[in-house]
Amino acid sequence: MKSETDAKVTTLKPKHRFDTIAIVTMISLMGLIVGAVSANLLSAPRVVEYSWQGKPIGAGDRGFSLTFDSPMDRDSVEANLQIDPDLPGKISWSGNTLFYTLTAPPQYGETYQVQLRGAKALRGEWGQESPRIESFQAELPTRDRIVAYLGTQGEEQGKIVLYNFTQDRRELLTPGDLTVVDFQPYPEGDRLLFSAIDSTLDDGNLDTLQLYTVTTGLNYTNAENPQPPGRIQRLLDASQYRNLKFDLSPDGNLIVVERVNRNNTQDTALWVIRDNQLPRSLGTQAVDFTITPDSQSVAVVQENGVSLLPLTPEAPSLEFYRNYQGILGFTPDTGEMLLLRVGANGTRSLALTDDPGETTPILQTLADIRNCEFDLMQPHLAYCFQIGGENQSPRQPLVAAINLKQGENLPFIGLSNYPEVILNMSPDGVALGFDQVVPQPNQPDQLEANLWILPTPNFRPNREPEIAPPERLFPGLNPVWIP
Numbered sequence: 001m002k003s004e005t006d007a008k009v010t011t012l013k014p015k016h017r018f019d020t021i022a023i024v025t026m027i028s029l030m031g032l033i034v035g036a037v038s039a040n041l042l043s044a045p046r047v048v049e050y051s052w053q054g055k056p057i058g059a060g061d062r063g064f065s066l067t068f069d070s071p072m073d074r075d076s077v078e079a080n081l082q083i084d085p086d087l088p089g090k091i092s093w094s095g096n097t098l099f100y101t102l103t104a105p106p107q108y109g110e111t112y113q114v115q116l117r118g119a120k121a122l123r124g125e126w127g128q129e130s131p132r133i134e135s136f137q138a139e140l141p142t143r144d145r146i147v148a149y150l151g152t153q154g155e156e157q158g159k160i161v162l163y164n165f166t167q168d169r170r171e172l173l174t175p176g177d178l179t180v181v182d183f184q185p186y187p188e189g190d191r192l193l194f195s196a197i198d199s200t201l202d203d204g205n206l207d208t209l210q211l212y213t214v215t216t217g218l219n220y221t222n223a224e225n226p227q228p229p230g231r232i233q234r235l236l237d238a239s240q241y242r243n244l245k246f247d248l249s250p251d252g253n254l255i256v257v258e259r260v261n262r263n264n265t266q267d268t269a270l271w272v273i274r275d276n277q278l279p280r281s282l283g284t285q286a287v288d289f290t291i292t293p294d295s296q297s298v299a300v301v302q303e304n305g306v307s308l309l310p311l312t313p314e315a316p317s318l319e320f321y322r323n324y325q326g327i328l329g330f331t332p333d334t335g336e337m338l339l340l341r342v343g344a345n346g347t348r349s350l351a352l353t354d355d356p357g358e359t360t361p362i363l364q365t366l367a368d369i370r371n372c373e374f375d376l377m378q379p380h381l382a383y384c385f386q387i388g389g390e391n392q393s394p395r396q397p398l399v400a401a402i403n404l405k406q407g408e409n410l411p412f413i414g415l416s417n418y419p420e421v422i423l424n425m426s427p428d429g430v431a432l433g434f435d436q437v438v439p440q441p442n443q444p445d446q447l448e449a450n451l452w453i454l455p456t457p458n459f460r461p462n463r464e465p466e467i468a469p470p471e472r473l474f475p476g477l478n479p480v481w482i483p
Contacts, residue, residue: 045070045121047136049097050114056220058108058143058483059427060187063089063101066136071096071122073130080119083112083140105376105428109166112140143220143483145426147433148173148192149476150180152449160192161476162216162229173214173230181209182245182478186252189218189482190227193235193248193255209243211236211257218482236279241271245288249295254311256282256291256298270298272311284309290327293335299327306339319356328372331404333379338362338372338404352404363407366390367400371422376429380405381459383432385421397421399432401459412457412467426481431455433479436472451476 049067077098078091088104106112115137120130144166151161155172158179162171173192174180176199183194195209217229236243241259248255254274259281261267270286271279288301292308296315300307306327308319326340331352339359341349348369351359367389375381382402388394389411397415402408415421416436424433432454440446451473458466 044131044134045072046134047116050136050138052140053138056141056143057106058189058220059105060483061102061106063099064114064140065097065099066116067097068133069096072098072133073120073122074098077116077119077133080116082115084115085110085112087112087140106140106142107430108142108426108428109145110142112142114138114140142428143189143218146189146218146482147451147479148183148185148216148482149435149451149479150183151475152477153475156476160194160214162482163474171217171229173216175230175232178212178232181206183480184246184248185216185480185482186213186248187250187483188221188252189216190220190222191215193246195243195246207242208238210234210238211243211246211255216482235273235276247289247291247298249291249311250293251295254291254295256289256311258286258289270300272298282309287325288327293330293332299337301325301327306337316356321353321357321359324351324359328369328384329374329382331379332374332376338382340369350402362404363402363409365409367392367398367409367411369400369402370419372402373423373425373432375456376425378459383423383425383456385415385423385434386411387419399423399434399454401457401465403459410465412465413454413470422478424480425456427483429456433481435477435479437477449475449477451479453479 046069047066048069050064052064074093087102087106089100089102092099092101116133117135119133123130144164146162146164148160148162151157151159160173160180160183162173178196179199180194180196183192185192191213193213195211197205197208198210201208213233213235215227215229215231217227219226236257241261244258244260246255246257254272257271257273259269259271268285270282270284270289272282273279284300286300286302289298291298296312297308297310300309305320305322306324310316310318321339324339324341328338328340330337337353339351339353343349347364347366349364350362352362354360367386369384369386372382372384375383380403382404384400384402386398386400388396389398389409392398392411395417397417397419398411399413399415400409400411416438418437421434426433434452435449436452437447437449440448452470453473454470455468
């Protein structure tokens with residue numbers, strides 16, 4: 001017969017089993033939780049977003065971002081981020097995202113390697129060592145180095161031609177029935193704006209210039225809907241007005257055209273075309289004009305000075321700079337105008353715009369300065385095409401470097417006796433393009449035109465400048481780099 005004590009023990013055994021199972025289960029769950037937390041704390045952080053992934057970049061791309069999946073030791077990230085070849089820039093942060101802002105344009109036709117290894121996460125929990133990042137590596141291709149020009153020989157004559165230096169490939173963009181006179185690229189390089197004579201018209205000549213666009217086949221920003229090269233669209237005919245000079249805004253949204261009424265030559269004015277809308281007269285005549293870098297105003301040379309006329313509601317109010325006869329360019333960092341004044345004694349004075357209507361003198365020279373392009377790395381340097389100058393033959397065409405800080409004019413390359421050279425700076429700032437036209441001795445009516453490129457000189461303080469000679473490329477006129 002069982003005792004009372006034995007009976008009590010027997011009735012308690014199921015509860016002990018339940019408690020034991022519960023305790024074991026809780027311990028197991030706690031272990032899993034601790035393990036999961038520990039694994040999470042020790043797992044390698046990762047880059048979860050790279051803003052330039054799969055995108056060929058150009059001069060208009062200002063910087064990229066890297067986003068991490070957890071907080072990072074910022075000093076460790078900055079010390080371990082590598083870009084090869086070197087691509088100068090500065091770093092800033094917002095939360096878990098690093099921003100790398102370029103301080104120099106990327107070199108076209110290059111492929112950079114972006115790499116991050118050995119950077120640490122920001123961890124303080126449980127006294128554990130900060131885990132290292134999962135290695136990140138990405139290729140950063142840039143746009144191809146491409147120049148557009150006017151063909152002068154054979155099947156290229158009178159057409160816009162693209163030459164791709166990166167791929168060593170040439171492509172004709174315009175048809176044979178259009179004789180191109182001038183052109184400018186759109187900012188993304190996908191199209192060109194050009195004026196041309198339609199040879200199918202009975203009276204086809206410069207009085208019948210029409211305005212067109214043509215696709216280049218470069219679809220850097222439109223990969224989802226790529227356009228083939230050579231697709232032509234007419235923007236402006238010449239039925240009622242003659243079309244003369246034109247300018248395309250840097251953002252590609254505005255076109256300013258000088259037009260003359262066929263029935264009344266007194267009706268000559270600048271017209272603006274916005275986003276493919278109907279052209280609208282500005283009611284202003286101009287000796288010369290150019291749209292400002294912010295695409296909001298047009299700088300107009302008139303008889304007694306240079307005016308800044310607003311083109312958009314956001315533009316500054318009208319500005320006027322008295323007694324200047326030319327616009328040589330805009331500084332790349334601040335957008336100030338470099339203005340030209342011609343004195344009664346033949347001297348030329350250069351000045352930079354300051355406050356509205358005010359200027360800062362730069363230099364006086366005997367050189368006939370025609371046009372300028374700015375050094376993108378040293379904005380105080382302008383490379384200018386000029387005729388003659390101090391201690392120079394008065395008819396000698398030259399390329400000179402003008403130091404806007406020191407007021408110095410340093411000619412460094414002599415050219416042939418062709419006075420219509422227009423310099424064009426490459427979008428990455430490494431070379432100037434220009435053409436040279438030379439009359440043929442035995443054929444006075446024939447001209448030989450060739451394209452040239454000139455590497456931008458390396459001017460350093462207290463050192464002799466490093467100047468490479470220009471290189472002749474091939475026959476053509478008016479080389480313009482594609483952005």
